[in-house]
Amino acid sequence: MKKLLCLISSLTLISSWSTSVISCGLFVGKKEINEDLKVTNLGEISDNQDTTIIARLKELNSELQIDSIKLSNTTNSKTLVSSNGNGIYKGSVEVVFSLKVDPSLEIDLNQHLKVTNLGEISDNQDTTIIARLKELNSELNVDSIKLSNTTNSKTLVSSNGNGIYKGTVEVVFSLKVDPSLEIDLNQHLKVTDLGEISDNQDTTIIARLKELNSELQVDSIKLSNTTNSKTLVSSNGNGIYKGNVEVMFSLKVTPPLEIDLNQHLKSN
Structure with missing residues (x-):
């Protein structure tokens, strides 16, 4: 009987201690990553390597625990920051940046964009045009271009300023016709x-x-x-x-x- 009473007393003490720990704020749950990652525009950086991006993230967001994050879907202008699964953070945040440009390394756009007649496409939305550009020009880095002056039959393709391309190329197309x-x-x-x-x-x-x-x-x-x-x-x-x-x-x-x-x- 004494052993049983001791066991119950011990369990009561453990339960009481656990409640105290939680009430005192020592228990830490997952935190939204955007609470610590508030500056999402990293400005100009030297390259898009993980180490470079993470270093700038830490520089601009002092509270961010960089050992608890990972990067994915990185391009020459943005990346997705999310938890690495260690239980500290939840959610994800897209951050943007620009790369330092060395004009001597920029490629003439027409070297990679050679097929300029896209044929018939369903509409003149940027996503539709860019998908066809990539389909017809396998070397083209579509993350490094932008479209402007788009009409129902043509658009102007140029660099988005990330240092990959220089120059502009006009491409033409026709839209699928629904007579009705x-x-x-x-x-x-x-x-x-x-x-x-x-x-x-x-x-x-x-x-x-x-x-x-x-x-x-x-x-x-x-x-x-x-x-x-x-x-x-x-x-x-x-x-x-x-x-x-x-x-x-x-x-x-x-x-x-x-x-x-x-x-x-x-x-x-």
Whole structure:
């Protein structure tokens, strides 16, 4: 009986001690990693090696326990920081950085981007275009490029500034056409008399078309059969419009240089 009482007493003491430890804050559970990793933009670093990134993380986040983290999905501009599974942290944080650029080591983009006609693609979203670029140009480092000035038929590819590439390359493509979604051109091109314009160049006519028809997607049209007073506007085949519309205009007339008649009409 005495042994049983001693055992119960011991268990009571252990339970009481454990409760005290927890209540005193000695028990430590997993912590959200973003509580210790608050500065996520590392600025410019020399390379994207784990040791370099971790050193900068510690420099900028003094509370971060770097022995409790791991890096994954590292590119030339970002990496994912998460727990290494030792029970200290939970969750993950993406951090970004840029690499120091040595211009002498940059590669002309057209050396790796040689196929510039992407053919037919489903849409003109960056992800779709970049996927096709990689498919057709196996050497291209897609983590080192950016797209700009994208239309329904072309985009400009250039370096994202991480020191891998230099220069720019224009690539072209066509979008898959769903005829049921095409719009009658005359729904967006309602003003067909352009008035007086300076010349009959495509750029001049298209600029006036856009000025007078705000809904018109000028990247989706083409001109043909242009004269000094009219042109035919139709779809450029990218799937936005169907049909055609004739528009009229007049050209500004520059009067010939007038000569003072008195200069030619002199008395004998």
